[in-house]
Amino acid sequence: MKGERRATVRDVAARAGVSPGTVSKALNGTGQISEATRERIRAAAEEIDFRPNALARSVFERRSYTVGMITTDSFERFSVPVMLGAEDALGAGRISVFLCDSRGDPIRERHYVDVLLGRRVDGFIVTGRSSNRRPPLAGAGDVPVVYALTPSADEADCSVVVDDTTSGSVAAEHLLRIGRTRIAHVTGPDHFDATKRRYDGFAATLAEAGVEPTGNAMFGGWTEAWGRQATHILLRAHPEIDAIHYGSDLLARGGADALREVGRRIPEDVAITGTDNWELIAEGARPPLTSVDLRLADVGRVAAQRLLDAIEGRPHSGLEQVPCQLVVRASTDETAG
Structure with a gap:
């Protein structure tokens, strides 16, 4: 109705029987307030159709939100x-x-x-x-x-x-669990802390199972091209590889291309895992890519x-x-x- 006064924080406070400051904390989800009091304030605000004014709230509480x-x-x-x-x-x-x-x-x-x-x-x-x-x-x-x-x-x-060390560890655990023992690793530049931690977690988990990584870790760029090139290098040096863990999903997509180019089936001949769980890449891969979600x-x-x-x-x-x-x-x- 035209000219009708808009409800204020003080109106809510009077209806709920608390201070205006308590109303602000309750409606903003802050402060040490019991759930019963918080619910009573919410109900009071709804009953009088209270809509907080952002500018007034910021002035009142000395915050910009x-x-x-x-x-x-x-x-x-x-x-x-x-x-x-x-x-x-x-x-x-x-x-x-x-x-x-x-x-x-x-x-x-x-x-x-x-x-x-x-x-x-x-x-x-x-x-x-x-x-x-x-x-x-x-x-x-x-x-x-x-x-x-x-x-x-x-x-x-x-x-x-993110827990980069565990990301390498869970991938290695999974590959071991499905029976793979000749496992290689392709990843990004070695000046990234994440790259080194992911490899450390990967290698430590293999070592606990009495398995050595197949070949040296392949450090390079975060690109599909490097994933493809590194995979070809690994396969020439270690044709017995039955699994590869990649430090990113882009690397894994390039690696999958390389495996297809030499007639290796995924996962029957070589199982592969990625990192990031970038759904656009992982779900669109052929076949869809198992990947560590860094959340x-x-x-x-x-x-x-x-x-x-x-x-x-x-x-x-x-x-x-x-x-x-x-x-x-x-x-x-x-x-x-």
Whole structure:
């Protein structure tokens, strides 16, 4: 009705018998409030058709309800899943995310930090496409920062990362479980921490089973072309190979091409596994690719939860790893679809 007064936080507080501050915390999913009180406040807000005003809320609570996400991942292959996971966690508190791509340029990154601080963001999530440690975010001052996927070089900072060592281990366990014993490894550049950790997990699990990796680990680029070339090199040197674990799904797709080119059947002759569980690649492969899901969305979700804690005055520190998960498809399982 025209001229009808809009309900306010104070109206909700009066109806629920609590303070306006308690109403704000309950509706934003923050604070130490009992579930019974939280539910009573929600019911009161619904009864009087209360719709929070974002600007008023930010002034009242001295928060902008925005978070800045800074990435160095220009390809967005890794930062987008992380951002989607973060948005899932932040959305419950009606917090918006500003995504800025620094393209790996420290000057551009500092510019974005200044711009986002000018918008009074409540915190920062810093991510990228590498798991190598990076310098702490410069210029953030006392605004909370959490690192996702790409950890901070300062071990006191809060960093949420994938479990690369276990990703290599679970792939090796699976290949051993299906009876493969002549297992090789093709992966990316050896200057990536993730590359080395994945191989360490892979080799350690084989060693526990009394199995030596077949041939040396094949380090190279993160490309289909390298996956194809490395696989041909391995097959010439070790024609007895019955399984190959690849450090990425793109490498595995190139490797699958090489195996077909020499008449090797997948998985009957050579079983293959990838890493990333990039569904566009893994499900479209011939045959569909068994792959280790690094759960990037969960990395973003956990990072956002840790940032929310820090914003509420409960900061976290140190390195936190998100468990990975093997997704089995036809490249290792003849019965899979």
